[in-house]
Amino acid sequence: MIKSMAVVFFIGFSLIIYWGWLIVMPNVTYTDKDFFKYYLLTYKEIRNAPRLSENYFFEYGPSDESSPQSSVIYFCDLKNIDENLQKMVLYINNTHIPLIAGYSWDNPPRGEYFYLGKVGVKGNKCLMLMLSKEVN
Numbered sequence: 001m002i003k004s005m006a007v008v009f010f011i012g013f014s015l016i017i018y019w020g021w022l023i024v025m026p027n028v029t030y031t032d033k034d035f036f037k038y039y040l041l042t043y044k045e046i047r048n049a050p051r052l053s054e055n056y057f058f059e060y061g062p063s064d065e066s067s068p069q070s071s072v073i074y075f076c077d078l079k080n081i082d083e084n085l086q087k088m089v090l091y092i093n094n095t096h097i098p099l100i101a102g103y104s105w106d107n108p109p110r111g112e113y114f115y116l117g118k119v120g121v122k123g124n125k126c127l128m129l130m131l132s133k134e135v136n
Helices: 002-024 035-041 081-095
Strands: 028-030 055-061 069-076 113-121 124-133
Touching (some): 069 113, 081 113, 081 124
Antiparallel strands (some): 028 055, 113 124
16 A cells, blocks of 8 residues: 555656656657647647648747747648648637737747748748747
């Protein structure tokens, strides 16, 4: 009985430490196969986004003094990036979360919002969907 309680305590304590470590570390890149990172760091609106390609991955950005917490999905190897951009705009509109038109890394907007844009990742043209939220 005491051994099993010690094991449960150890596992619980380890998970809390791991979760804390994930939250405070700088940007983390991962896939949906990284179970703990995927479910602890990815907002449900990003998890529920349509998968536009087979080549996608996630990124988590912790909150700091200059930017809110963000959850990002990148879609690469898209056959028609503009058509997929429109599909993602439809998804965003269905969430009723605002989509901002411009974004500055130096002066990000406040509150909850989506940002959608075309980005270069390792020489590939990709589509990035970011959801940012203020964390108290």
